[in-house]
Every structure is written in structure tokens, then in C-alpha cells.
Amino acid sequence: MSTTAPATLSAAEQSAAARRSSAKPGRSIRIKIKRCDGPGKPSRWETFKVVTERGSNIISCLQQIAANPVTIDGQKTTPVVWDSGCLEEVCGACTMVINGKARQSCSCLIDEYAPNEGDEITLEPMSKFPVVRDLWVDRSRVFHNLKRVKAWVPIDGTYNQGAGPRESPEQQETRYVLSTCMSCGCCLEACPQFNQEPDPAAWDTAFLGAHAISQARLFNMHETGKRLKGERLEALAGPGGVNECGNAQNCVKVCPKKIPLTESIAAMGRAVTIHSVTRFFSR
Amino acid sequence: MVTIGATDRRVIVVGGGLAGLAASVRIAEAGVPVDLFSMVPVKRSHSVCAQGGINACNEVSRQQGYSEYEHFDETIYGGDFLADQHPVLEMANWAPRIIDLLDRMGVPFNRTAEGFRDLRLFGGSLFKRTHFAGATTGQQLIYALDEQVRRYEAEGKVTKYEFWEFLWPVIEEGRCVGIVAQDMRTMQIRSFRGDAVVMATGGNGLVFGKSTQSVICTGGAAARCFRAGVWYGNPEMIQVHPTAIPGADKTRLMSESARGEGGRVWVPRKPGDPRKGSQIPENERYYFLEERYPDYKNLVPRDIATREIFSVCVDDGMGVHGENQVYLDLTHLPASTHHKLEGILEIYKKFVGDDPQHEPMKIFPSVHYSMGGLWTTFTKGRYNPAEPRPKHKSGSAAPIGSEVGLGMAPGEMNNMVTNVPGLYAFGEVNFAYHGANRLGANALLSCIFDGLFCGLSVVNWVKDGTPKTKPAATVHQNAYDAVVRQEEQKVARLLSTAKPGGSGAVETNPYAIGKELGDEMTKACTVVREGKRLEQALGKIAELKDRYQRLSLHDSATWTNQSLSYTRSVGDMLIMAEALLRGAHVRNESRGAHYRKDFTSRNDEQFMKSTVAKYDPSSDSVSIELMSIDASLIAPTARTYGKTDDSAKKPAAKPAVATV
Ligand SMILES: Cc1cc2nc3c(=O)[nH]c(=O)nc-3n(C[C@H](O)[C@H](O)[C@H](O)COP(=O)(O)OP(=O)(O)OC[C@H]3O[C@@H](n4cnc5c(N)ncnc54)[C@H](O)[C@@H]3O)c2cc1C
Ligand code: SF4
Ligand code: SF4
Ligand code: FES
Numbered sequence: 043m044s045t046t047a048p049a050t051l052s053a054a055e056q057s058a059a060a061r062r063s064s065a066k067p068g069r070s071i072r073i074k075i076k077r078c079d080g081p082g083k084p085s086r087w088e089t090f091k092v093v094t095e096r097g098s099n100i101i102s103c104l105q106q107i108a109a110n111p112v113t114i115d116g117q118k119t120t121p122v123v124w125d126s127g128c129l130e131e132v133c134g135a136c137t138m139v140i141n142g143k144a145r146q147s148c149s150c151l152i153d154e155y156a157p158n159e160g161d162e163i164t165l166e167p168m169s170k171f172p173v174v175r176d177l178w179v180d181r182s183r184v185f186h187n188l189k190r191v192k193a194w195v196p197i198d199g200t201y202n203q204g205a206g207p208r209e210s211p212e213q214q215e216t217r218y219v220l221s222t223c224m225s226c227g228c229c230l231e232a233c234p235q236f237n238q239e240p241d242p243a244a245w246d247t248a249f250l251g252a253h254a255i256s257q258a259r260l261f262n263m264h265e266t267g268k269r270l271k272g273e274r275l276e277a278l279a280g281p282g283g284v285n286e287c288g289n290a291q292n293c294v295k296v297c298p299k300k301i302p303l304t305e306s307i308a309a310m311g312r313a314v315t316i317h318s319v320t321r322f323f324s325r
Numbered sequence: 326m327v328t329i330g331a332t333d334r335r336v337i338v339v340g341g342g343l344a345g346l347a348a349s350v351r352i353a354e355a356g357v358p359v360d361l362f363s364m365v366p367v368k369r370s371h372s373v374c375a376q377g378g379i380n381a382c383n384e385v386s387r388q389q390g391y392s393e394y395e396h397f398d399e400t401i402y403g404g405d406f407l408a409d410q411h412p413v414l415e416m417a418n419w420a421p422r423i424i425d426l427l428d429r430m431g432v433p434f435n436r437t438a439e440g441f442r443d444l445r446l447f448g449g450s451l452f453k454r455t456h457f458a459g460a461t462t463g464q465q466l467i468y469a470l471d472e473q474v475r476r477y478e479a480e481g482k483v484t485k486y487e488f489w490e491f492l493w494p495v496i497e498e499g500r501c502v503g504i505v506a507q508d509m510r511t512m513q514i515r516s517f518r519g520d521a522v523v524m525a526t527g528g529n530g531l532v533f534g535k536s537t538q539s540v541i542c543t544g545g546a547a548a549r550c551f552r553a554g555v556w557y558g559n560p561e562m563i564q565v566h567p568t569a570i571p572g573a574d575k576t577r578l579m580s581e582s583a584r585g586e587g588g589r590v591w592v593p594r595k596p597g598d599p600r601k602g603s604q605i606p607e608n609e610r611y612y613f614l615e616e617r618y619p620d621y622k623n624l625v626p627r628d629i630a631t632r633e634i635f636s637v638c639v640d641d642g643m644g645v646h647g648e649n650q651v652y653l654d655l656t657h658l659p660a661s662t663h664h665k666l667e668g669i670l671e672i673y674k675k676f677v678g679d680d681p682q683h684e685p686m687k688i689f690p691s692v693h694y695s696m697g698g699l700w701t702t703f704t705k706g707r708y709n710p711a712e713p714r715p716k717h718k719s720g721s722a723a724p725i726g727s728e729v730g731l732g733m734a735p736g737e738m739n740n741m742v743t744n745v746p747g748l749y750a751f752g753e754v755n756f757a758y759h760g761a762n763r764l765g766a767n768a769l770l771s772c773i774f775d776g777l778f779c780g781l782s783v784v785n786w787v788k789d790g791t792p793k794t795k796p797a798a799t800v801h802q803n804a805y806d807a808v809v810r811q812e813e814q815k816v817a818r819l820l821s822t823a824k825p826g827g828s829g830a831v832e833t834n835p836y837a838i839g840k841e842l843g844d845e846m847t848k849a850c851t852v853v854r855e856g857k858r859l860e861q862a863l864g865k866i867a868e869l870k871d872r873y874q875r876l877s878l879h880d881s882a883t884w885t886n887q888s889l890s891y892t893r894s895v896g897d898m899l900i901m902a903e904a905l906l907r908g909a910h911v912r913n914e915s916r917g918a919h920y921r922k923d924f925t926s927r928n929d930e931q932f933m934k935s936t937v938a939k940y941d942p943s944s945d946s947v948s949i950e951l952m953s954i955d956a957s958l959i960a961p962t963a964r965t966y967g968k969t970d971d972s973a974k975k976p977a978a979k980p981a982v983a984t985v
Binding site: 151211 | 375
């Protein structure tokens with residue numbers, strides 16, 4: 043690993059790199075975890091001592107804890123439950139609140155977060171979704187909201203019908219970025235308008251969230267996807283739609299995929315207005 | 326569209342990666358309801374990890390002399406003549422249609438200035454034939470299929486069971502009639518009826534501890550089918566990818582597209598050179614792949630690149646800074662190319678901290694993909710030459726066209742079915758297509774091809790096969806209850822061993838057993854293999870199996886018990902590992918990814934055959950049978966990729982300092 047950060051890294055990346063290069067493998071750090079045995083059960087905090095190695099991340103720490111579930115005070119406990127998949131920040135599964143901020147735990151490197159012997163990192167489940175157990179939350183609503191905005195291209199079927207519509211590289215670039223949304227829920231955790239809603243019956247009228255609004259934009263941009271534009275805009279105009287966004291812009295700051303969420307929200311806001319006006323006059 | 330009469334006939338798809346999603350779309354479209362099971366929300370399946378792209382002949386390459394036939398030929402040659410040939414032909418012929426379909430589904434494939442789909446170069450081909458969406462192609466493809474499935478879900482044609490773990494197939498009167506699965510949250514175990522079951526459960530990288538695969542890729546589901554009597558083909562064929570970043574929890578892939586876009590692999594000519602890569606002048610760099618393979622250069626197939634990197638580090642002691650690593654250098658490429666590779670460059674930046682635009686990346690081979698899988702069969706198509714043809718000359722006219730049905734007969738009920746009727750295997754868990762080595766960007770293709778092409782076979786089995794007269798709905802409930810009981814008993818046994826605070830002793834710690842298994846398999850059964858060492862590893866497996874019988878579970882919870890699920894899969898991985906080792910031990914030759922130090926050449930006479938593993942529950946043992954393959958289309962030739970002897974240029978080797 044290099045000791046000096048190249049100039050092309052951003053300021054944040056440079057300071058992270060500096061912290062990393064000062065961190066020594068083999069030190070022990072503390073991981074403090076908010077635990078809960080299941081829905082309706084009380085929460086409690088437990089702290090574990092973990093020994094780092096080169097490249098340690100939150101996942102490797104949780105793996106260590108699973109193999110030896112004993113707290114720092116010697117209390118015997120159970121392995122911590124958490125959700126994960128790809129371990130390379132592309133599936134969105136491992137999202138949790140780390141030191142107060144929602145992010146993916148797999149890309150959270152210990153050398154950056156706890157560079158010194160004895161440093162502590164706090165882990166909590168996301169607060170906008172019901173806890174299943176420990177750090178694992180139920181994010182079905184994130185996927186449900188994709189159904190509300192019909193986030194798909196309505197193709198005729200899978201028979202061979204030749205290529206799809208041609209597309210400029212500029213439009214592809216825009217769509218590609220929007221299409222990297224991994225339904226992780228960071229934008230929802232950060233949003234003051236998106237609140238926990240345990241009752242699935244209420245999901246259809248509660249706020250959609252930035253990710254779903256942005257997906258509506260993605261599919262409205264596609265030649266064939268446009269066929270459902272009207273239905274998407276109806277959903278966005280209805281209860282829980284784009285008008286409920288308070289424009290706090292928290293979402294865009296936390297999106298790990300750097301998706302221009304506020305741009306999407308603004309674009310959909312305008313489209314909904316035009317759609318409503320047109321509909322009013324065509325009545 | 327044909328819709329079947331009885332609405333109570335259903336298909337179960339286990340796995341929601343590319344293969345499972347493509348199958349669900351195809352089967353639901355044909356009017357048969359689908360129950361889709363996955364351990365993770367399908368959108369988070371391992372397929373999201375795929376980076377580089379998906380292969381298909383295309384109009385540009387076609388005008389340069391490429392053809393579907395050449396894609397077929399490359400795949401057979403790349404797989405070192407181990408794959409059954411007819412299915413590969415059909416897959417290559419379908420590839421352009423699959424790209425078109427994905428395009429229609431809205432996949433944001435990269436575009437040329439004029440708005441056509443852009444292409445990149447990939448290993449094992451001299452033509453640009455790989456379609457891509459940035460460097461996160463798998464993510465983009467799975468999202469497109471996930472969206473189509475969500476559409477069918479909204480219409481009530483697909484029912485998703487996410488966070489459900491497949492435990493066992495229900496096999497009654499010699500055919501598969503359903504599954505038993507467990508809800509990973511409530512821990513409820515129950516059976517599901519299905520007139521056909523499609524296994525699309527992906528690879529088994531975790532058998533090796535660290536791999537480029539996702540955390541759920543234990544191969545547990547395949548191992549359970551194997552234990553229930555399903556054959557497993559070519560278990561020893563494991564792909565070790567040449568370029569990955571080592572990590573504490575997993576290894577992270579640096580896609581072949583990095584080399585496809587011009588990335589170069591090298592080591593300093595002076596072993597142990599302490600300078601940073603960027604400070605080493607051009608004439609002191611040893612571009613060993615380019616020197617040894619002037620035709621394919623950095624784009625030789627994976628098994629070859631892996632062995633060269635391994636040998637440069639381990640045998641020649643020339644690894645960067647004396648460690649097991651070589652440079653993968655992109656620093657000379659223009660910003661526009663870096664942009665196309667952003668997805669993977671970000672991964673490197675994030676996890677290593679250096680910027681690959683300015684500093685060559687340090688990489689080493691890692692377990693990546695399983696060519697082996699559940700054994701499957703098929704019905705040959707119409708192209709049946711009197712004699713196998715010689716290897717196709719690259720760029721020459723194709724001997725045949727690319728019509729549907731030349732390779733495999735469309736819709737035949739047995740396409741990609743296992744030895745158990747009604748039980749199909751699609752995607753990475755299927756042993757077909759890739760032989761002894763998979764070419765880069767052919768996996769995504771085989772997954773989607775299985776789902777779309779063989780999905781129809783599943784529909785036909787349900788409509789016209791045994792379920793026509795005897796639907797699963799009429800099978801006696803006892804058949805299902807017995808399997809539920811069997812699985813409940815296994816769980817009860819594991820729970821009865823649970824100890825708060827876990828097993829103090831390494832001896833009986835399931836996590837330690839899993840780790841030791843991974844370490845042993847990585848040492849004994851990856852890049853270089855040897856009969857004696859494989860035997861030693863079999864001894865280790867026996868020890869681990871014994872310890873597994875005495876382990877202590879780390880959690881007694883009856884709600885969302887992840888330890889239970891992991892520990893159960895360790896038991897499965899031990900059996901899978903045994904099949905791998907036995908396959909590798911029987912195959913006394915070197916072919917593709919399987920390199921035997923004690924049998925360094927390929928032996929077609931004895932071993933141009935599939936190793937088929939079978940499990941005997943009474944003795945808890947694995948036996949291997951050699952089974953003939955369909956090699957009736959292309960005659961085998963030596964697989965050299967035009968290697969030259971560069972020993973003259975190679976600096977004198979120092980004794981190996983690297984440790985594995
Ligand atoms: C880092 C990386 C990069 C790659 N890049 C490329 C590339 O560029 N091009 C290419 O062609 N190939 C690539 N590959 C290979 C390719 O990604 C995989 O082979 C392919 O995605 C496998 O898809 P699948 O549908 O077979 O399985 P997966 O995507 O692995 O899905 C398996 C599914 O099965 C489910 N499952 C597993 N076990 C159970 C169980 N017990 N019960 C219930 N459900 C279960 C899972 O939940 C999941 O939904 C890459 C692989 C890796 C690791
Ligand atoms: S801009 Fe809207 S969606 Fe984003 S955080 Fe603010 S309120 Fe939520
Ligand atoms: S928009 Fe960004 S933060 Fe929100 S779910 Fe998608 S990837 Fe996550
Ligand atoms: S595990 Fe996939 S994003 Fe972290």
C-alpha cells in the first residue's frame with residue numbers, strides 16, 4: 043500500500059488514505075452493537091473486542107464475532123445477525139447505521155474508521171425499517187415501492203423481435219447511473235419524510251422515497267418504458283408521491299452510488315405538474 | 326400463447342440470479358405459475374457481482390469474419406474439449422438474440438457515438454464480441470430481469486419466497502415433485518409442491534473459504550440435491566481467476582475487461598524491486614504474458630493466465646515486493662477508457678486505497694467460478710456432420726448458419742434436466758457448456774440461455790410429461806411430510822448442540838471447521854494439484870467430517886438463526902469438497918483449469934470424459950464414474966494459444982520466496 047495519496051483522490055479520500063496508512067494491523071478495536079432478539083423484543087448494547095488484519099472491514103469483524111461470540115466483559119452471547127451478499131458494495135444488502143450514518147458495512151474499512159488501538163465503532167440497524175433481528179431489517183417496502191412506480195420496461199414478450207431502441211451515448215450515461223441503484227435504502231434512512239411504516243396496508247399511500255422517484259425517471263426515459271409514463275406519473279402525483287418530498291436533499295448526500303436523486307426528484311416534480319395540467323385541460 | 330389447462334400445475338424455481346430469473350420470466354410467460362425461492366431478495370443475488378460483459382456474435386464482428394460458429398468453436402477450445410458440444414453450439418447461436426432481448430428490456434449497454442451497442446475484447450477471442458454496461462454488467466442484467474419478474478409478480482404470475490432456504494428436493498416415484506424449504510426469519514420448515522423444480526442456485530466458491538463470490542455461494546443447495554441422488558458433473562473443474570485483490574473477508578475481482586480494454590500484466594524484471602510500480606521504467610518491466618503469448622497477449626484464457634502468474638510468483642520468486650502479487654497496469658490508458666471501467670476502479674480505490682489511474686494495481690489469482698455442477702442431459706439438434714470438423718480457422722467462413730435447433734432440439738423435455746426427471750439445473754449450478762475452463766463473459770450468457778431456451782423444456786414437461794396425467798397436486802402428502810420430518814430432525818440435532826458463547830474449542834467450532842476446509846481446499850485443489858496432496862486433503866476432510874459430528878452450534882435461537890444456516894452449509898460443503906477432491910484425484914491428466922503436476926499433459930483417450938460424482942448415503946461416500954461426452958462436432962486439437970518459448974528473455978530465476 044502506498045504511503046502518499048496520489049493527487050487524484052478527493053480530499054475525503056486523501057484523509058481516509060492517510061488514516062489507513064497510519065493504522066497498524068493486529069491492533070484491537072471495539073465494536074459496539076445495538077442488538078435485538080426479534081420484533082417486539084427490547085434492544086440492548088453489546089461491545090466486542092476484535093483484532094484487525096490488513097483489509098479488515100465490518101464484515102470480517104462480524105465474522106470474527108460469530109466465530110467467538112463473547113463480549114468484551116467476557117459475557118457469553120450469540121453471534122450477531124446481519125444481512126450481506128456481494129461484499130463489494132454492489133448488492134446493497136449489508137446496509138446498517140455505522141457511527142450514526144447509514145452506509146454499506148462491506149466497504150467500511152476498519153483502518154479508516156478505527157485507525158488506533160482501542161478505537162470504537164458503533165453499529166445499529168437502520169431505523170426506518172422493522173428490525174428482524176440485530177442488524178438485519180426488513181426492507182420489503184423498498185421493493186414494494188418499485189412496483190408502485192411500475193419500474194420496468196413493458197416488453198411484448200421474450201420472443202426474438204430484434205434489437206431494442208437505439209440510444210445516444212449521453213442518454214445511456216444518464217440511464218446507467220440511475221440504473222445502478224441497488225435498493226439499499228440509505229436515501230430512505232436519511233430522509234426526514236420517509237418514516238417507518240410497519241403496516242404493509244399503508245405502504246401504498248406512504249411516501250415513496252427518493253430511490254423509487256428516481257426509478258420512475260429512469261423508465262420514463264426509455265423509449266419503450268415511456269409507454270407507462272402516464273401511470274407512473276399518476277403514482278407520483280398521488281398520496282405518498284413526489285409532492286411529499288420536503289427537498290431536504292439529505293438523500294443525495296448519502297447515496298453510495300452517487301445517483302443524482304435531487305435532479306430526479308426535480309425532473310419528476312416538473313413532469314407531474316405538466317401531467318396534471320394536461321389532464322385538467324383534457325377533461 | 327399456449328396456456329395449460331390445470332391451473333394447479335406449478336413450477337418451483339430455486340434461485341433468483343440471472344438463471345432463475347430468466348427461467349421465471351419464460352415459464353410465467355407461457356402461463357405456468359412460478360414459485361421463486363431465494364436466500365436473498367432476488368435483486369441482491371450473486372449475479373450482481375459480474376462486471377465485464379456478455380458475449381455474442383454481432384454485426385461488426387461478423388463483417389470482420391467472426392460468426393456464431395466461431396464463438397462456439399472458441400468455447401469448446403477454451404473449455405479444452407470437455408464440454409458436450411451440441412448445447413454449446415445452440416448457446417452460441419442464441420447469443421445475439423439474447424442480447425437483443427436484454428436490450429429491449431432496457432439494459433443500458435454502452436453505446437458507440439452513433440448509438441449502437443459498444444463492444445470490448447475479452448479473453449480467448451481475437452474479435453470484439455463482448456457487450457457491456459460499464460463495469461457492472463451483471464448488476465445491470467439482473468436488474469432488467471428482476472424488473473420483468475416484478476412485473477409478473479404484480480400480475481400474480483410469480484410468487485416470490487425471499488429469505489427462504491431450499492433444504493431438500495422431494496423425489497417420489499423417481500421424479501421430483503417439490504421441495505422442502507425453511508423461512509430464514511421464522512425458521513418454519515415446510516414443503517411446497519411443484520410439477521418441476523429448477524435449481525438455479527449458482528456456484529460454490531465458499532468451499533475454498535475466500536473467493537470472488539458472494540457470501541451465500543456455498544453450493545449448499547447443489548450439495549443437498551447431490552445427497553438426495555442427483556449426479557454431479559466435473560466437480561474438479563474450478564476456475565481460478567487470474568486477477569483479484571486479496572482481502573480479509575473475500576477476494577475482490579478485477580474483471581478481465583481491464584485487460585480487454587488494454588490493461589497489461591507485468592512484474593519488475595528485478596525480483597523484489599522495492600520501488601513503486603509507477604517508478605519502474607519500461608525496460609525494467611517483464612510483460613510475461615505478452616512475451617509468452619504474442620497472439621493473445623494479456624487475453625489468454627483464465628486458466629493459462631492464472632498458471633503463468635502463479636508460476637512467476639511461486640516458482641520464479643518474481644512477485645511484486647517478494648509477495649504473491651503481480652501488477653495489472655491501466656495507468657497508460659486514456660481517461661475515456663478509465664471511465665468505461667469506473668465500476669471496478671472504484672472497487673480498487675475503495676478497498677485498497679490506491680488510484681489505479683496512477684498506480685498499477687496489485688493482484689493475484691483467486692477461486693472464481695465452478696464449471697462443474699449438477700449433471701444434466703439434452704436432446705441433440707439437427708446439425709450432425711458425418712465426422713467432427715477440424716478446429717475452425719479464426720475469421721474464416723462458418724460451415725453452418727445459426728438457425729434455431731441446430732445444436733439442441735428446442736422444447737425437448739430433457740434439455741438440462743438432471744438424472745432425476747422433473748429436476749432441472751440452470752446457470753452456474755449446471756455443469757454444461759464450459760467444460761474444463763470457462764471463457765470470460767460466457768457465464769452470463771449460459772445463465773440466461775438456460776432460463777430462456779430450457780425454460781420452454783420445463784413448460785413442456787409440465788404440460789406433456791408425467792405431470793400431465795399425475796400432477797404434483799395428486800401426490801400423497803406423506804411424501805412431503807417425510808422430508809419435512811427429516812429436515813426438522815437435522816435442525817433439532819444441530820440445535821441440541823448449541824452452547825451460549827459458542828464452542829470454546831477450535832476442535833468443535835463450526836466457523837473454525839469452515840475456515841480449515843477453505844484453507845485446505847485452496848492449498849490442495851486450486852492452481853496446481855498432485856495425487857498425493859489430494860489424498861492428504863481427503864484425509865483432512867475425513868477429520869473435519871468427524872469434528873463436524875461433534876460440533877457445538879453457536880446459537881440456539883428459534884428465530885432468524887443465521888448460525889444454524891451457516892453450520893448446515895458447512896456440512897454440505899464438506900461433502901462437496903470430497904466430490905471435488907475425488908474428481909481431481911481420478912482425473913490423471915491436465916486439462917483446462919485442472920492442472921496435475923504429476924500428469925502434466927492432456928490424455929484424450931482416457932479422459933475426454935465427464936467425471937460424474939455419485940453419493941452413497943449408506944456409507945456417506947462419494948464415487949466417481951467416467952462418462953462419455955458428445956464430441957461429434959469439433960475434433961480435439963492441442964490447446965496452446967500459440968505459446969512461444971520466452972526463456973531466453975527471462976532473467977535468471979531466484980529461489981522461490983513466495984508462500985501460498
Ligand atoms: C466477481 C464476479 C464477476 C463476474 N463477471 C462475469 C462477467 O463479466 N461475465 C460473465 O459472463 N460472468 C461473470 N461472472 C460469473 C457469473 O456472474 C455467474 O456465473 C452467474 O452470475 C451465476 O448466476 P446464477 O443465476 O447461476 O446464480 P447466482 O446469481 O449465484 O444466484 C444464485 C441464486 O440462488 C439462490 N440460492 C442459493 N442457494 C439457495 C438455497 N439453498 N435456497 C434458496 N435459494 C438459494 C440465491 O439466493 C440466488 O438467488 C462473474 C462472477 C464473479 C464472482
Ligand atoms: S430531498 Fe426529498 S426525498 Fe430527498 S431526503 Fe429530502 S425529503 Fe427525502
Ligand atoms: S438511490 Fe442510492 S441510496 Fe437510495 S436505494 Fe438507491 S443506491 Fe441506495
Ligand atoms: S454486501 Fe453487497 S453491498 Fe455490502
